[in-house]
Amino acid sequence: MEHFGILSLVPPALAIGLAVLTKNIIPSLFIGTFVGIMIYAGGNPITALEMFIRDYTFEVIASSYNAQAMAMMVIIGGFVALMTHSGGALAFTKKVTKVINSKNKAQTGSWIAGILVWFTDMGNALLVGPIFATLNDKLKVSREKFAYVLDCTTSPLVSLIPIVGWGVYNMGLIQDQLDAQGITEMTSWEAFIGAIPYNFYAIMTLILCGYLAMTGNDYGPMLKAERRAEEEGKVIRDGAVPMRKTKEVNLPEGVEPKASTMIVPVLVLLVSLFTILVSHGFPTEQVEGINIRTAIAFGFILGKLVLIGMLKYYNIMNFDKSLSTIVDGMTGMMFMIVVLVLAWNIGAVTEDLGTADFLVDLTEGFLSPTLLPAVTFLTGALMALATGTSWGVFAIMFPIALPMAFALGAPLLPTIGAVIGGGLFGDHCSPISDTTILASMGSACDHIDHFQTQMPYASTVGVIAVIMFVLAGIFETALILIPGTLAVIVLAFVLHKMALYKHPKNESSKLNY
Numbered sequence: 001m002e003h004f005g006i007l008s009l010v011p012p013a014l015a016i017g018l019a020v021l022t023k024n025i026i027p028s029l030f031i032g033t034f035v036g037i038m039i040y041a042g043g044n045p046i047t048a049l050e051m052f053i054r055d056y057t058f059e060v061i062a063s064s065y066n067a068q069a070m071a072m073m074v075i076i077g078g079f080v081a082l083m084t085h086s087g088g089a090l091a092f093t094k095k096v097t098k099v100i101n102s103k104n105k106a107q108t109g110s111w112i113a114g115i116l117v118w119f120t121d122m123g124n125a126l127l128v129g130p131i132f133a134t135l136n137d138k139l140k141v142s143r144e145k146f147a148y149v150l151d152c153t154t155s156p157l158v159s160l161i162p163i164v165g166w167g168v169y170n171m172g173l174i175q176d177q178l179d180a181q182g183i184t185e186m187t188s189w190e191a192f193i194g195a196i197p198y199n200f201y202a203i204m205t206l207i208l209c210g211y212l213a214m215t216g217n218d219y220g221p222m223l224k225a226e227r228r229a230e231e232e233g234k235v236i237r238d239g240a241v242p243m244r245k246t247k248e249v250n251l252p253e254g255v256e257p258k259a260s261t262m263i264v265p266v267l268v269l270l271v272s273l274f275t276i277l278v279s280h281g282f283p284t285e286q287v288e289g290i291n292i293r294t295a296i297a298f299g300f301i302l303g304k305l306v307l308i309g310m311l312k313y314y315n316i317m318n319f320d321k322s323l324s325t326i327v328d329g330m331t332g333m334m335f336m337i338v339v340l341v342l343a344w345n346i347g348a349v350t351e352d353l354g355t356a357d358f359l360v361d362l363t364e365g366f367l368s369p370t371l372l373p374a375v376t377f378l379t380g381a382l383m384a385l386a387t388g389t390s391w392g393v394f395a396i397m398f399p400i401a402l403p404m405a406f407a408l409g410a411p412l413l414p415t416i417g418a419v420i421g422g423g424l425f426g427d428h429c430s431p432i433s434d435t436t437i438l439a440s441m442g443s444a445c446d447h448i449d450h451f452q453t454q455m456p457y458a459s460t461v462g463v464i465a466v467i468m469f470v471l472a473g474i475f476e477t478a479l480i481l482i483p484g485t486l487a488v489i490v491l492a493f494v495l496h497k498m499a500l501y502k503h504p505k506n507e508s509s510k511l512n513y
Contacts, residue, residue: 143242148457370470
């Protein structure tokens with residue numbers, strides 16, 4: 001494998017370090033990317049700047065998937081802005097707070113809603129976020145906690161489902177390796193389904209998120225954020241820079257907000273979306289990623305048109321005002337798009353520098369049949385943390401880990417679960433990950449605040465997952481998921497109690513972690 005050695009770690013380490021230090025994601029990503037290109041270009045800054053524009057920025061924007069993602073950002077941004085200014089979210093909040101009347105219920109409702117939107121990782125945060133944002137704000141749920149809930153119900157959830165883009169992509173990679181080994185007694189579908197119980201990180205993350213939402217047993221920086229929201233009424237810290245701007249809703253005098261202006265367009269969105277998916281064979285057939293994204297965009301556009309008509313009918317907003325609101329919402333997505341482009345850039349740079357290959361080389365000497373799943377999980381996590389992408393991890397690790405599993409006689413299904421889980425773990429811990437950025441955007445949270453508060457929770461699950469993969473390599477049974485899940489819950493409970501002991505309830509919310 002070709003790589004630039006230890007230098008290949010400089011760009012992601014620099015970007016992550018600067019992001020944490022400065023709490024400013026755009027210059028951090030730019031500097032990390034530019035330094036990486038400088039290394040690749042032999043230290044010439046003029047050549048590096050030229051390559052930054054021509055070979056990276058233009059290239060990642062031209063990528064079909066990235067172009068589709070940016071188009072969806074713009075479409076969704078217009079819908080979210082129009083729905084927000086319709087006052088529907090305010091009316092919805094007034095109605096549901098009769099039932100959802102506490103922080104824990106609001107978080108649990110957001111968690112359940114995130115699980116129900118199981119068909120997309122991108123649309124999840126951008127749909128559930130704006131719908132539940134007003135409710136969470138009113139009940140004093142910190143934006144950091146809301147972002148965590150959104151992040152946990154995106155990629156960890158869709159990674160378990162074979163009929164969406166994640167499953168189709170991974171099954172294609174698995175099938176390549178089965179074909180290369182001449183294995184015909186098992187299909188990629190059977191291998192993926194069989195590995196689902198071994199995707200320890202994804203399953204335990206979903207369960208831990210639900211537990212923390214229902215109980216409020218927070219710890220680490222998240223406890224600080226939740227106390228700030230509860231005691232000071234500040235759902236976002238002073239000086240924070242939210243990934244999505246939130247504006248006060250001003251309706252015409254005498255006009256009352258109506259929950260139907262949120263509920264009806266969302267129902268239209270979902271019905272039209274699933275109609276398109278069914279036309280492509282859902283749920284009995286695998287649906288290609290481009291068809292899923294087309295269905296999502298179609299749903300948002302149709303929902304937007306219905307909402308425009310409703311706003312005119314209720315005299316909330318005329319057509320010109322609706323159009324200008326949509327354009328403002330689209331324009332407001334520019335910050336998000338810039339961050340995504342820079343995140344894709346640094347991912348491309350780390351690929352050219354061979355960052356992932358270097359990390360694989362570092363861990364090769366530790367691989368053994370029983371330790372293969374655990375080492376695969378850790379290697380994938382490091383790669384995703386450094387590159388900000390789990391899909392890249394899958395593309396690199398499946399062709400390495402599966403042939404090794406066959407050659408060493410290591411358990412196959414735990415190894416598959418380790419590849420997917422490792423990518424997810426590193427992705428959750430990386431501030432340069434696009435799905436982490438989307439969760440910050442959907443919740444209107446400061447991105448670095450989301451990254452810092454989520455890290456302890458992701459690490460809690462990650463530590464237990466490593467132990468479980470060691471056991472899975474020895475015993476090869478998915479039953480260890482049961483004690484593993486219990487261990488995550490117990491560990492979270494103990495950490496919560498330790499945090500309360502160190503910082504009693506009556507102590508100031510300005511905790512110092």
